[in-house]
Amino acid sequence: MDIESHRFISFFESEQAAELCQRATVENFTNQTILFEEGEKPDFLYLVLAGRVEFRKKLGTNHFQTLATALPNGYFGELGILDGQPRSAQAIVYGGTVLGKIERHHLMEIVNSTKGSVVVKLFNYTIQRLRESTEAYVKQLVYKERMVLMGEMLNTVIHDLNSPLIGIHLSSSVLKEVHTDTETAQWCDLIQAQAKRISAMTEDLLEFAQGNTILRKQPLNLAQALEIFQELNSVYLREAQVELVIQAEDVVVNADENKLMRVWQNLLNNAVESFNGHGGRVEIKAWEREKQVQIEITDNGPGIPEVIRERLFESFVTYGKGTGTGLGTAIAKSIIDAHGGKISFESYSQHGTTFYISLPLEAKALNSC
Ligand SMILES: Nc1ncnc2c1ncn2[C@@H]1O[C@H](COP(=O)(O)OP(=O)(O)OP(=O)(O)O)[C@@H](O)[C@H]1O
Ligand SMILES: [Mg+2]
Structure with a gap:
């Protein structure tokens, strides 16, 4: 899409919309480009014209939690522009992405001279996005919390689970020795393979829980x-x-x-x-x-x-x-x-x-x- 038809521009009166388009610069970004880091000073408002941008928080060395995504016709960075507070998350580009950028002071000049109805439109959209990202964040938190609880539970039952698994393994070995026909051997092999898989799966989950x-x-x-x-x-x-x-x-x-x-x-x-x-x-x-x-x-x-x-x-x-x-x-x-x-x-x-x-x-x- 082009910048003139972007949702953000459509909030403004035609004269201000034209000025915003004139002030904006359009840039292409390659996959995985980091647009800004958490804690950085806000300098631009970004309009997504093509591609995708994700906002994520760093949780560990290689671990990030995605909070929200901006797609074409969406925009981001306005909160930092309005209140001057540092960026609350990292913004990273996925795939080839085209963004329109408007500098903070240009935007503030135009917003300060704009009609109340324009501000209301901006405000509504921002609130709606905040609500969506809060919901997504809470959902992820609940899910992760569940996984942590599952890990703690696994820690306590893993020892007990191993005993019957060893029992199954040994019984099928004995069965194989007592009944030497091929069919019994095949079924016993299958029992052992499945018991081994259960054991591997619990170990995987346990390892994840231990982190x-x-x-x-x-x-x-x-x-x-x-x-x-x-x-x-x-x-x-x-x-x-x-x-x-x-x-x-x-x-x-x-x-x-x-x-x-x-x-x-x-x-x-x-x-x-x-x-x-x-x-x-x-x-x-x-x-x-x-x-x-x-x-x-x-x-x-x-x-x-x-x-x-x-x-x-x-x-x-x-x-x-x-x-x-x-x-x-x-x-x-x-x-x-x-x-x-x-x-x-x-x-x-x-x-x-x-x-x-x-x-x-x-x-x-x-x-x-
Ligand atoms: N070789 C493959 N061919 C096709 N799709 C794959 C292949 N490997 C992974 N995937 C896809 O990637 C997804 C993630 O794989 P991953 O092993 O991380 O998790 P999972 O298989 O879904 O769950 P889990 O391994 O925890 O049981 C899979 O659900 C599947 O859609
Ligand atoms: Mg898998």
């Missing part, structure tokens, strides 16, 4: 670990009609095996879930190059929905699943970060997704280990 990642590093042969991973998932994959192909060099890294397995498991689960029962193919490759250990996990599923791609690694970002909590990729990232590595992805609609993981050579086992 940190403690590593128990040891020299780990990636090819061997991936073979075990494949075995552990054999029944799950057969049931889901998914082929898992592994190509791994004999690379040894100093890593937390259980945590790394959890990363692979979360990414594999996502790929399998994306096939939606129609079956598919997942390929995991691992090799060493340029002082880095590289791991690639590729599936030929429908691709990650475009609307969540930019925020995939944030907690609670989930899409199209009734039961998803949106923690799988957030946990995977926190584990890779804790190893000093990097995780990213490429995804193409209807063609599939590849996750790229790199672990630094420093994480590699020393010969003496």
Whole structure:
């Protein structure tokens, strides 16, 4: 849209509207540009002409809470302009975005000489936006509070939950030994695989509740670990009609095996879930190059929905699943970060997704280990 047809301009009488358009500058911003930080002095009013801007508060090193979003025909920054108080949140651009900018003193000059009815329109719109963002904020707070409570509860029941899980595991092993036919073996494998998944899921949730990642590093042969991973998932994959192909060099890294397995498991689960029962193919490759250990996990599923791609690694970002909590990729990232590595992805609609993981050579086992 152009600046003349923007909602904010339409609040003003024609003469003042023309003056505002003349004073405004139009700028293009690239993805992830930070327009202003929390606490900065307000200098401009921004009119969104194309794209999207999000307002978020920093909660931790890599954690932000989104408070509100501005879309085309919306505007922001007026509160700071009016009361002169520092910005209350960070503003960040998502995707290619076009904004009209009006300097504070130009705007104040025009607003000061404007009719009361114009001010009322501005006021109404601002109140409406404040109400919307407060509602969204309260909703998020309630949701997070619930997750924290769930984490505290998990902390207390996890020990009790592990005992019956071990019982299930042992009973099915005994059953397999007593009844040596293939069908019993298959069912017992399935029982064990599912018990293991329950255990992994509770650990994921517990880890999230604790909010940190403690590593128990040891020299780990990636090819061997991936073979075990494949075995552990054999029944799950057969049931889901998914082929898992592994190509791994004999690379040894100093890593937390259980945590790394959890990363692979979360990414594999996502790929399998994306096939939606129609079956598919997942390929995991691992090799060493340029002082880095590289791991690639590729599936030929429908691709990650475009609307969540930019925020995939944030907690609670989930899409199209009734039961998803949106923690799988957030946990995977926190584990890779804790190893000093990097995780990213490429995804193409209807063609599939590849996750790229790199672990630094420093994480590699020393010969003496
Ligand atoms: N390989 C993939 N193919 C297609 N979509 C994917 C893939 N991986 C992730 N997604 C999408 O990303 C969303 C977020 O994934 P994430 O693992 O973080 O959470 P979740 O799977 O929804 O929930 P949880 O893992 O906590 O059970 C998924 O809901 C899904 O829509
Ligand atoms: Mg998941």
